[in-house]
Amino acid sequence: MIYLDYNATTPLCDAARDAMLPYLERRFGNPSSVHAAGREARAAIDNARDKLAALLHAKPNEIIFTSGGTESCNLAVFGLARRRSAGGGHIISAKTEHHAVLNTVEHLEKNENFQVTWLDVSRDGIIDPDQLASAIRPETRLVSIMTANNETGVLQPMREISQICRERGVLLHTDMVQAFGKVSVDLSLVDAASFAAHKFYGPKGAGFLFLRSGFAPEQKMLPRLREWQRPPSGHCTIGRANRSARHGCAMNSGREFRRTFRMQNKTARTLRGWQTR
Numbered sequence: 697m698i699y700l701d702y703n704a705t706t707p708l709c710d711a712a713r714d715a716m717l718p719y720l721e722r723r724f725g726n727p728s729s730v731h732a733a734g735r736e737a738r739a740a741i742d743n744a745r746d747k748l749a750a751l752l753h754a755k756p757n758e759i760i761f762t763s764g765g766t767e768s769c770n771l772a773v774f775g776l777a778r779r780r781s782a783g784g785g786h787i788i789s790a791k792t793e794h795h796a797v798l799n800t801v802e803h804l805e806k807n808e809n810f811q812v813t814w815l816d817v818s819r820d821g822i823i824d825p826d827q828l829a830s831a832i833r834p835e836t837r838l839v840s841i842m843t844a845n846n847e848t849g850v851l852q853p854m855r856e857i858s859q860i861c862r863e864r865g866v867l868l869h870t871d872m873v874q875a876f877g878k879v880s881v882d883l884s885l886v887d888a889a890s891f892a893a894h895k896f897y898g899p900k901g902a903g904f905l906f907l908r909s910g911f912a913p914e915q916k917m918l919p920r921l922r923e924w925q926r927p928p929s930g931h932c933t934i935g936r937a938n939r940s941a942r943h944g945c946a947m948n949s950g951r952e953f954r955r956t957f958r959m960q961n962k963t964a965r966t967l968r969g970w971q972t973r
């Protein structure tokens with residue numbers, strides 16, 4: 697097979713695999729643990745965050761690791777739209793966005809009293825900046841426009857879009873999932889930008905959100921998706937593999953627990969027997 701659909705996903709490159717392997721094998725610590733194994737994992741994450749921030753001319757605390765493009769878009773759109781909003785407000789997005797943004801904005805429209813302006817695109821797939829400018833209202837909380845389209849490859853005029861949002865004091869998120877690694881990325885134009893590692897030779901189930909410092913997102917997690925519900929997009933292969941592996945380990949550790957419990961009981965009985973002697 698000759699695989700050409702690199703917009704859907706890319707293979708894992710050797711450098712990414714080599715960097716990850718030690719943390720999937722020997723260095724398996726939980727980065728939230730305070731012991732040495734945890735601190736080692738935490739240091740690796742911090743190091744990756746520093747390198748990524750330097751590459752993007754961002755601050756390390758502006759990089760939030762996620763499970764991929766969908767989670768990044770969810771976090772940005774939910775988080776920024778709900779900011780300073782006691783329910784409701786106005787959002788502007790485009791009809792040609794990826795479902796990671798479309799579904800999230802629609803959720804706010806249907807369930808949280810937000811009004812949405814869906815911008816049309818020209819025959820060439822491009823947003824008209826004048827249309828954007830005239831759609832902005834005093835209550836507009838967020839504009840979310842993708843940098844590069846996943847199906848057509850069309851690049852939106854982000855510089856003009858950014859200038860309009862800045863002038864009108866509206867927050868701007870861009871889905872850069874298809875842009876990163878292909879065109880130059882200027883994060884100074886936006887307040888938030890979403891990325892997915894599997895589009896640029898990284899693993900599936902990993903991504904990050906750039907969120908300009910000072911914008912803590914207001915985030916409520918949606919209930920967990922069930923297996924039979926399709927997620928908005930993408931497949932977290934590693935996440936899923938991990939989950940099944942964890943399930944297997946949990947069953948093992950259940951057996952392990954019962955075995956330890958029986959041994960403890962036996963030891964306690966033996967000790968009691970010694971004490972009464």
Ligand SMILES: Cc1ncc(COP(=O)(O)O)c(C=O)c1O
Pocket residue numbers: 703704763764765766767769794796842844845846871873874892893894901903929930931
């Ligand atoms: C433009 C765009 N945004 C978001 C996503 C979702 O990314 P992920 O598959 O990492 O959830 C994709 C994936 O196809 C995409 O092309």
